[in-house]
Amino acid sequence: MAAALEIDTATYCKYEKGERRPKREQVVIIANLLQTDEKELLSLWLAEQVTAVVVDEKDIATQALKIAQQTVKKFDV
Numbered sequence: 001m002a003a004a005l006e007i008d009t010a011t012y013c014k015y016e017k018g019e020r021r022p023k024r025e026q027v028v029i030i031a032n033l034l035q036t037d038e039k040e041l042l043s044l045w046l047a048e049q050v051t052a053v054v055v056d057e058k059d060i061a062t063q064a065l066k067i068a069q070q071t072v073k074k075f076d077v
Helices: 009-017 024-034 038-054 058-074
Strands: none
Touching (some): 024 038, 038 058
């Protein structure tokens, strides 16, 4: 898996342990290698990204997420 992602095994181990997060492009490669739904895996990846940003903002995180959701809906076609 590390070779396919063009990273060393130590970095991949950090992905597996949750110590580092892969880049979006790497998630796409992983989805293809595992023959799994790319959108689902990207959704999980993005949810982790968002969580990492808001986790320490408990008092305002929910409101910020609501605002973000409304903003994203404006771009839905």
